Amino acid sequence: MSYTLEGRTGTWEIVVGLEVHAQVISHSKLFSGASASYGGEPNTHVSLVDAGFPGMLPVLNQECVAQAIRTGLGLRARINLESRFDRKNYFYADLPTGYQISQFTHPIVGEGTVEIELADGTVRHIGITRLHMEQDAGKSMHDQDPARSFIDLNRAGVALMEIVSEPDIRSPEEAGAYLRKLRQILRYLGTCDGNMEEGSMRADVNVSVRKAGEPFRTRCEIKNVNSIRYVMHAIEVEATRQIEVWEEGGEVDQETRLFDPARNETRSLRSKEDAHDYRYFPDPDLLPLVVEQAWVDELERGLPELPDDKRDRFVRQYGIPRYDASVLVAEQAIADYYEEVAKGRDARLAANWVTGDLFGALNRTGRTITDSPISAQALGGMLDLVSDKTINGKIAKEVFEDMLETGDSAAAIVERKGLKQVTDTGAIDAAVADVLARNADKVEEYRGGKDRLFGFFVGQVMKAMAGKANPAMVNEALKKVL
Amino acid sequence: MSLTELTIADAAAGLRARKFSAAELVGAHNAAIAALNPRLNAYITTTSDAALQAAAQADAALGKGEAKPLTGIPLGIKDLFCTKGVRTTAASNILKNFVPPYESTVTANLLRDGAVFVGKTNLDEFAMGSANITSAFGPVENPWKRRGDDAALVPGGSSGGSAAAVAAGLAMGATGTDTGGSIRQPAAYCGIVGLKPTYGRCSRFGTIAYASSLDQAGPMARTVRDCAILLQSMAGFDARDSTSVNCDVPDYSAAIGRSLKGLKVGIPAEYRAEGLSAEIEAAWQQGINWLKDAGCEIVDVSLPHTKYGLATYYIVAPAECSSNLARYDGLRFGERVPGDTLDAMYEATRRAGFGPEVRRRIMMGTYVLSAGYYDAYYLKAQKVRSLIRRDFTESFQQVDVLLTPTAPTPAFAQGEQSDDPVQMYLNDIFTVPASMAGMPAMSVPVGLGTTGLPLGLQLIGRPFDEETLLAAGSALEAAAGFTHRPALRAEVVK
Numbered sequence: 001m002s003y004t005l006e007g008r009t010g011t012w013e014i015v016v017g018l019e020v021h022a023q024v025i026s027h028s029k030l031f032s033g034a035s036a037s038y039g040g041e042p043n044t045h046v047s048l049v050d051a052g053f054p055g056m057l058p059v060l061n062q063e064c065v066a067q068a069i070r071t072g073l074g075l076r077a078r079i080n081l082e083s084r085f086d087r088k089n090y091f092y093a094d095l096p097t098g099y100q101i102s103q104f105t106h107p108i109v110g111e112g113t114v115e116i117e118l119a120d121g122t123v124r125h126i127g128i129t130r131l132h133m134e135q136d137a138g139k140s141m142h143d144q145d146p147a148r149s150f151i152d153l154n155r156a157g158v159a160l161m162e163i164v165s166e167p168d169i170r171s172p173e174e175a176g177a178y179l180r181k182l183r184q185i186l187r188y189l190g191t192c193d194g195n196m197e198e199g200s201m202r203a204d205v206n207v208s209v210r211k212a213g214e215p216f217r218t219r220c221e222i223k224n225v226n227s228i229r230y231v232m233h234a235i236e237v238e239a240t241r242q243i244e245v246w247e248e249g250g251e252v253d254q255e256t257r258l259f260d261p262a263r264n265e266t267r268s269l270r271s272k273e274d275a276h277d278y279r280y281f282p283d284p285d286l287l288p289l290v291v292e293q294a295w296v297d298e299l300e301r302g303l304p305e306l307p308d309d310k311r312d313r314f315v316r317q318y319g320i321p322r323y324d325a326s327v328l329v330a331e332q333a334i335a336d337y338y339e340e341v342a343k344g345r346d347a348r349l350a351a352n353w354v355t356g357d358l359f360g361a362l363n364r365t366g367r368t369i370t371d372s373p374i375s376a377q378a379l380g381g382m383l384d385l386v387s388d389k390t391i392n393g394k395i396a397k398e399v400f401e402d403m404l405e406t407g408d409s410a411a412a413i414v415e416r417k418g419l420k421q422v423t424d425t426g427a428i429d430a431a432v433a434d435v436l437a438r439n440a441d442k443v444e445e446y447r448g449g450k451d452r453l454f455g456f457f458v459g460q461v462m463k464a465m466a467g468k469a470n471p472a473m474v475n476e477a478l479k480k481v482l
Numbered sequence: 483m484s485l486t487e488l489t490i491a492d493a494a495a496g497l498r499a500r501k502f503s504a505a506e507l508v509g510a511h512n513a514a515i516a517a518l519n520p521r522l523n524a525y526i527t528t529t530s531d532a533a534l535q536a537a538a539q540a541d542a543a544l545g546k547g548e549a550k551p552l553t554g555i556p557l558g559i560k561d562l563f564c565t566k567g568v569r570t571t572a573a574s575n576i577l578k579n580f581v582p583p584y585e586s587t588v589t590a591n592l593l594r595d596g597a598v599f600v601g602k603t604n605l606d607e608f609a610m611g612s613a614n615i616t617s618a619f620g621p622v623e624n625p626w627k628r629r630g631d632d633a634a635l636v637p638g639g640s641s642g643g644s645a646a647a648v649a650a651g652l653a654m655g656a657t658g659t660d661t662g663g664s665i666r667q668p669a670a671y672c673g674i675v676g677l678k679p680t681y682g683r684c685s686r687f688g689t690i691a692y693a694s695s696l697d698q699a700g701p702m703a704r705t706v707r708d709c710a711i712l713l714q715s716m717a718g719f720d721a722r723d724s725t726s727v728n729c730d731v732p733d734y735s736a737a738i739g740r741s742l743k744g745l746k747v748g749i750p751a752e753y754r755a756e757g758l759s760a761e762i763e764a765a766w767q768q769g770i771n772w773l774k775d776a777g778c779e780i781v782d783v784s785l786p787h788t789k790y791g792l793a794t795y796y797i798v799a800p801a802e803c804s805s806n807l808a809r810y811d812g813l814r815f816g817e818r819v820p821g822d823t824l825d826a827m828y829e830a831t832r833r834a835g836f837g838p839e840v841r842r843r844i845m846m847g848t849y850v851l852s853a854g855y856y857d858a859y860y861l862k863a864q865k866v867r868s869l870i871r872r873d874f875t876e877s878f879q880q881v882d883v884l885l886t887p888t889a890p891t892p893a894f895a896q897g898e899q900s901d902d903p904v905q906m907y908l909n910d911i912f913t914v915p916a917s918m919a920g921m922p923a924m925s926v927p928v929g930l931g932t933t934g935l936p937l938g939l940q941l942i943g944r945p946f947d948e949e950t951l952l953a954a955g956s957a958l959e960a961a962a963g964f965t966h967r968p969a970l971r972a973e974v975v976k
Contacts, residue, residue, distance in 0.1 A: 098808020
């Protein structure tokens with residue numbers, strides 16, 4: 001069922017394209033040797049090049065180019081062996097040179113595609129138009145002083161990748177799925193940390209609405225939305241606004257808008273008439289960027305296994321459901337953890353424990369997989385005890401909780417608490433005899449045809465044996481006697 | 483001979499032979515600057531004290547036999563090269579108090595080789611001009627006089643301060659920068675040698691940009707050999723300039739006096755332009771004859787797109803400068819005029835900081851890059867630029883070097899052409915095409931015109947073949963025997 005919005009005049013569908021700015025993970029900035037790390041006292045990561053001093057010249061950082069190419073490969077996109085840097089000219093206090101070096105007409109990466117999966121299992125492919133490299137600007141701070149603004153140039157010149165999607169997205173859910181998938185790919189590649197709170201990933205959202213079968217109508221661009229949830233809200237709010245405009249006989253103006261999450265509305269930032277004339281032209285300080293296919297091939301060989309490939313392999317190799325596989329590949333670290341647990345063990349059981357009890361425990365304790373209180377080895381050790389019937393599934397839950405608290409190994413806990421499963425038929429038979437003797441009335445009822453009572457007897461025997469009995473053997477012993 | 487009349491080659495030999503000390507040599511130039519600069523205004527900033535200290539170090543090095551190629555040689559530095567701790571203005575009010583905390587690569591190379599800087603020479607503001615009359619620090623006067631006429635003449639531009647200083651003996655040599663003729667045209671007007679190397683030969687790092695795809699640093703000196711010596715130090719690959727070219731720097735001095743037998747010299751028909759004065763035409767013919775006598779083969783060639791050179795230049799250069807000069811916004815360095823809003827501050831700062839010619843070029847450049855005009859102007863200009871480059875590439879399949887006049891006229895008087903910017907731009911008509919094509923070119927003085935002013939001829943060579951320019955230039959120099967000196971010079975004005 002596709003996503004639509006009901007208006008007064010009928011049903012509307014939405015058309016969305018996303019421009020994502022992803023900060024490149026690199027030691028130094030795109031065109032200078034200054035540190036690109038986040039944080040630091042204001043204006044401490046600034047070279048003379050970043051500050052736009054007279055006579056300073058940009059020199060391209062090759063690592064940033066490698067990161068852009070890796071990302072392009074991860075998006076299954078065309079790598080342009082020749083690309084070019086242009087200047088985008090505008091005056092602003094946090095733009096030291098008065099121009100941003102970007103790639104306007106000849107980006108380093110061309111068309112690609114991202115596969116997304118929706119909650120109902122639908123798989124869609126969102127087209128990538130291009131990826132280009134550009135410099136970030138500095139930061140203006142207007143709230144430090146009543147009369148003055150302050151500028152922090154730490155971020156000025158840091159490398160960004162702008163990843164532009166085709167207008168293929170048709171619902172807020174798809175936009176959310178696209179952004180999560182993109183972030184997942186970037187994190188797998190190690191090319192962007194995808195941290196939207198720190199601003200290392202930001203999205204500009206292009207939204208329009210139309211009736212079924214129509215060509216595209218005018219779109220608005222919502223600038224700088226900084227969480228996936230806000231992107232999804234902003235799309236819905238903006239689409240609703242546009243539908244109202246059209247239905248009241250108006251025209252949607254092509255303009256740039258801002259999303260205000262507090263009021264849940266978008267507001268006009270500037271109209272097309274006020275749009276900057278950026279006067280793009282090729283940056284004469286930089287030669288065209290020419291990369292060799294051999295280098296691209298080398299970078300490709302160095303890529304990690306990407307999430308889609310990993311998911312498919314998990315389904316094949318471990319025989320787990322596709323949904324579980326998707327959950328397990330959400331992060332590289334989770335996938336690694338799972339593979340270590342599953343190695344040489346019951347892979348389905350491992351998947352159940354990781355996605356069930358372990359994720360639950362991480363949630364409760366506010367931890368992530370990388371600082372999990374139970375290591376993959378420890379969890380694997382516990383599963384070994386289940387497989388060799390040292391403990392049963394119920395006891396395993398208890399052992400797991402103990403591991404979480406004490407950090408002890410499963411074997412040590414089983415030993416300490418005497419939780420070893422009882423497989424001694426004599427002990428089980430004795431317990432069965434005792435339970436049946438104490439419940440002679442119920443035995444009568446059972447024999448009179450009340451089959452449901454079998455479970456009651458099992459429970460009583462397990463209870464009598466402090467849960468440590470082998471459930472299958474208890475069943476067998478009961479059946480024999482009854 | 484007075485110390486201010488020596489060539490760099492002779493001075494270097496004299497210093498090594500301990501005929502005089504670096505302190506004496508630098509002191510003589512400091513004295514000449516003190517005597518003449520108030521009149522010529524060739525220097526914006528003088529660094530006499532620092533120069534004397536450097537001279538003392540040079541003498542110490544000479545005493546230990548550790549002299550480098552330029553040890554103790556006093557040079558003027560165009561005030562477009564950033565010099566660490568020494569005010570660098572670009573002849574603009576917006577940088578009138580700017581002291582860079584860094585050294586340009588070209589000046590660092592000269593210092594590495596022992597040179598002593600006696601001051602920062604005047605120029606047209608941000609190197610935009612052909613007469614050195616747009617400087618915020620006042621015009622430079624050409625040390626030459628027309629015969630029987632005391633009118634103050636322009637030295638050419640934009641490296642007019644460097645040219646005047648070298649001609650008058652206020653420096654043994656100087657650095658210049660050439661974007662459309664800014665080394666060659668003032669060299670011709672002041673009767674000295676000026677060499678614009680191939681684009682990419684000298685690093686642009688630390689040189690204040692005018693038009694990045696054209697700007698190139700080069701030497702200005704009184705002889706071809708001295709230019710070779712200076713270029714030897716200035717040239718070389720620099721990883722900090724992405725357009726700097728990584729190829730070996732040959733021994734330039736070895737090209738001086740090299741045989742020209744069999745060298746093919748092209749004479750482009752298109753340079754016989756309207757407005758070429760008879761005296762320049764005669765000098766050109768004389769130059770052709772001299773090269774023929776030296777064993778060269780003279781070949782008529784055609785550079786059909788020459789006539790578009792100037793128009794193309796005045797699209798490309800302003801476009802780049804409109805962007806390059808955006809950083810002068812009063813925020814991080816340079817002068818600031820306060821305003822109520824950020825935009826008001828920008829406007830006030832830039833209105834007060836930039837002179838009329840700089841403002842004109844920023845406006846032209848902004849216009850040609852604007853949406854709707856980009857294709858008709860900037861893009862078209864880039865296409866024509868590649869045709870101009872192709873003209874040169876094709877003619878260099880027939881010939882080894884081209885010989886042309888440097889400028890259509892000799893130096894003119896201050897005020898004579900300044901009311902019409904287009905007339906002023908025409909001074910660069912012969913120098914602009916080589917700039918657009920990135921080819922190396924050199925101006926050599928070959929004689930005096932009818933009014934007693936020096937005339938220069940231009941040699942244009944293949945990319946990175948500065949050696950052929952130096953070889954042919956030294957032949958012209960020898961044949962011309964140019965020993966004339968300007969009226970205003972260190973030896974006569976004390």
